[in-house]
Amino acid sequence: MVHRNTRPTVSDIRAMKSRGEKISMLYVTTIDEAAAANAAGVHMLSIEGRVFSPQMREAAGNCFVQVGLPYGGWGTFQGQHLATAEDYLRAAYHFTAMGGDCFYCAASFDVQKALCDNHVPIVAHVGLIPSYITWTGFRAVGKTAAEATTVWSEVKRLEAIGCFGAELECVPDRIGAYISKNTSMIMLGMGAGPDADAQYLFAEDVLGHTDGHKPRHAKTYRNFAAEFQRLQAERISAFQEFVADVNSGAYPERQHNVSIPDSEYEAFVAGINDQTPSH
Template sequence: MSTAKKEYKRITTKTLVEMKKHGEKIAMLTAYDYTMAKIVDHAGIDIILVGDSASNVMAGHETTLPITLDQMIYHASSVVRAIERALVVVDLPFGTYQGNSRQALDSAIRIMKESGGHSVKLEGGAEISESVTRILSAGIPVMGHLGLTPQSIYKFGTYSVRARKEEEANKLKADAILLEELGCFAIVLEKVPAKLAREVAESITIPVIGIGAGDGVDGQVLVTHDMLGMTHEFSPRFLRRYLDLYTEMGDAFKNYILDVKSRDFPNKEEQY
């Protein structure tokens, strides 16, 4: 397969399938506000995920469960206003789609109408197939999410790697094929063995985006605040930090405080 990069002015769900077909890796990051989204989009990212991880990163909750649909719409609308190139995927939060396909459709419609997002993401496989089908029937693109599904953390009881055992691995592979058959345009695989993730990516034609799923998938996603080193206490094996903003920003704040206290700021050139 060719790995030559094609220039895309606007990323769509069709673009992503083309990228997989031509062997071009897909880059995906999170954003929750206008300013960060504008920077990430301008850098050339392919997908921006307005993740329910905002519950942790922006609001300080221990899990993703507390964030509401209204809050997700607020974050997503802020992101969409900044975007010129990237495809925006918005998480459906916990409790807005599980077990009730009519509610799932209503939730997805609200996100699309009120935020301007381009697609939604749901966690799970066969157990949410009715919700996925109903959302897709309205013409709303759906990204799947398998492996470690943070909205089910209390079911799992741990954030450790999923699908190490054969039974769970077989279910994950079957769920991935099912999600493609239902019409999902891509799937996120979170914290699964690299060998299994590669098998999944090779078994379906839609892109598989990994986080802690090795290098055999079609793309990668990280939480932006993690890869920038702003959340310094979070250090999983799969995370590569590209900056240490926790330290750099802390030093900048300390210098500002020092300049104010010492009367160095503002100086004569910084006044009217």
């Protein structure tokens, strides 16, 4: 297991920003993806609380892990939706003990501030925010001066309450560059241009098995969709062969069975017969 002191800290990530270093970030959902990201040298991972576990933290190795705290109807923690600052704090402390390094929180400023006031490293969200999508629709945000100013104002407000960073999603590249350069927060760019502090993609987009809409900023490096289709076809064929063997009696074969010596079997039958009352 990776010792806590060998993993990057908030201070280390901030130092990377100050040095102008490129930061890579992936959203992963499985232990295998987390392990692959660690082996590949990815700097940061985003993992939803619903799938985060000690095993996934261990697989993530030296990656700095952002744990997503569920918001509203987007998930639950210990069977309940998070609503109050106390709810979010309890969840954050739970995942901190599990090895979370920072926490994504899309709740209100009041809740985010309460977390920051308790020294919890919080990543907020500006620009296109999926959990608030009914207000904007799925589109880039900040293409007008007025809208870009609103995004900037939100960034400064988050900075003022002590947030560690913010996801900066689907904003014009020059807006992303201006914001990243002029805030102390780590701006995790997802479709925010090359000058965001981090470049953030979903593993499913990188691996080519996105289900549904593929965003403009996504880049596919492998075609796992075709491989998954091939594996599913092979899975079905194997199951069909198993059913056919059961129906024909071809399975189980002799080597699949547990044997018993003739003498022991005969003794078993004789013993049963001795116990069976005569009529």
